[in-house]
Amino acid sequence: MTPPPLVLDDVLLTYPDGDRRLTALDRVSLAVPAGEFTAVAGPSGSGKSSLLAVAATLLRPDTGRVVIAGRETAGLSPRALTSLRREAVGIVFQQSNLLPSLTAVEQLLAVEHLRGGSPRAARARAGELLERVGLDAAKWRRRPHQLSGGERQRVNIARALFPGPAVLLADEPTSALDHECGERVVDLLASVTREHRTATVLVTHDRALLARADRVLLMRDGVLSAG
Numbered sequence: 001m002t003p004p005p006l007v008l009d010d011v012l013l014t015y016p017d018g019d020r021r022l023t024a025l026d027r028v029s030l031a032v033p034a035g036e037f038t039a040v041a042g043p044s045g046s047g048k049s050s051l052l053a054v055a056a057t058l059l060r061p062d063t064g065r066v067v068i069a070g071r072e073t074a075g076l077s078p079r080a081l082t083s084l085r086r087e088a089v090g091i092v093f094q095q096s097n098l099l100p101s102l103t104a105v106e107q108l109l110a111v112e113h114l115r116g117g118s119p120r121a122a123r124a125r126a127g128e129l130l131e132r133v134g135l136d137a138a139k140w141r142r143r144p145h146q147l148s149g150g151e152r153q154r155v156n157i158a159r160a161l162f163p164g165p166a167v168l169l170a171d172e173p174t175s176a177l178d179h180e181c182g183e184r185v186v187d188l189l190a191s192v193t194r195e196h197r198t199a200t201v202l203v204t205h206d207r208a209l210l211a212r213a214d215r216v217l218l219m220r221d222g223v224l225s226a227g
């Protein structure tokens, strides 16, 4: 059996807090198999964003293991970590972290440019993904300010999927959207998880969205438990 694309094992993360340390993740373990959509709920300040930052290899834990797409991250250099992240981890943030000067299709192609692939194949793939996330082709040449919040999140999801990541992480992707639009974005995350076989983790405050997940976990004071 192939190992789960995302594994956190006994992860401890602390931040400096005056002359003490604040424990943000208290010995957290989590394994997300390919094609599974896991949601993490929990109050503000409980450690949800910290969990995603560690899973995205943006923060190194104090102790514990993080294994992405079968690779131990602990021994990797910053450069190797960046390249693993680029290949294996798609991230969708709260709201538009799209580049303001680029059109929807260019947002995806900019990622490919960093990877140095063939422009023609990249255009074809960008078109397929924008179509898949339901962005009307008439809007592919619009810049972020010419799109609605929901449309921007669709572009974000297409961009995160572009490199074919094994792991897809979404941090409150619906918080800037109205309820109905938020539900559609979460439905989209659920369906692309199955189609693309990503190990997906969604962090959300919105309990109404949890029903879409295969599994719900609760974060409280840095401790992760079954929902």
Ligand SMILES: Nc1ncnc2c1ncn2[C@@H]1O[C@H](COP(=O)(O)OP(=O)(O)OP(=O)(O)O)[C@@H](O)[C@H]1O
Residues within 6 Å of the ligand: 015, 016, 022, 023, 024, 042, 043, 044, 045, 046, 047, 048, 049, 050, 051
């Ligand atoms: N860079 C930092 N330095 C010090 N403390 C931090 C830092 N980032 C987060 N914290 C603290 O760590 C704890 C967990 O924060 P985190 O952002 O992970 O929670 P969260 O559940 O995502 O909250 P929210 O839902 O409000 O975004 C909080 O007590 C927060 O104040």
